[in-house]
Amino acid sequence: xxxxxxxxxxxxxxxxxxxxxxMFKRGLNKIVGGHDVAPGDVPxxxxxxxxxxMTPFHFCGxxxxxEEFMITAGHCVASESEDxxxxxxxxxxxxxxxxxxxxxxxxxxxxxxxNDDFNYGDLTNDVSxxxxxxxxxxDDYTSAVTLPQPFEEFTGDAVVTGWGALTEGGxxxxxxxx
Numbered sequence: 001x002x003x004x005x006x007x008x009x010x011x012x013x014x015x016x017x018x019x020x021x022x023m024f025k026r027g028l029n030k031i032v033g034g035h036d037v038a039p040g041d042v043p044x045x046x047x048x049x050x051x052x053x054m055t056p057f058h059f060c061g062x063x064x065x066x067e068e069f070m071i072t073a074g075h076c077v078a079s080e081s082e083d084x085x086x087x088x089x090x091x092x093x094x095x096x097x098x099x100x101x102x103x104x105x106x107x108x109x110x111x112x113x114x115n116d117d118f119n120y121g122d123l124t125n126d127v128s129x130x131x132x133x134x135x136x137x138x139d140d141y142t143s144a145v146t147l148p149q150p151f152e153e154f155t156g157d158a159v160v161t162g163w164g165a166l167t168e169g170g171x172x173x174x175x176x177x178x
Contacts, residue, residue, distance in 0.1 A: 035177065038095075039141060042178065045064075047091040047094050049088070049091060050088060052087035063145040071129060073127065077114060078114075083111060
């Protein structure tokens with residue numbers, strides 16, 4: 001009996017040991033503790049929305065790559081059709097998801113370009129592109145994200161933006177957070 005208990009203990013410890021890869025559990029991982037962002041401070045941020053409900057539903061964020069293409073996470077589009085995305089749109093220039101800021105540009109998603117190397121299990125290569133039907137118009141509230149140069153080295157802190165939870169287990173904010 002002691003040998004069985006010891007084996008169970010070792011098996012549990014082995015599976016609980018860190019593997020060097022972050023653990024992802026849908027709905028449990030959140031970035032918390034942000035602050036409100038002023039309109040136009042993050043002009044590359046988009047809201048990725050499902051329009052099959054009575055009102056559009058924000059379910060993922062993304063960044064503007066160009067007037068026609070947006071970058072989002074692969075896990076956001078894993079179950080979507082690539083050539084015929086149904087009921088999907090992006091909103092650029094938005095600051096408050098539930099108020100008309102007068103700066104929003106809404107565009108229908110017409111194509112999804114998935115990364116063939118995306119692995120849903122460990123989220124490696126978790127990136128996809130969204131193509132919109134009508135190009136965005138760049139202005140003070142909508143513009144492309146600045147990408148690094150090839151082989152550029154990074155130091156310092158990173159900034160994360162979006163409409164994620166304000167507190168662990170809490171709800172999502174209306175206003176864009178940084």
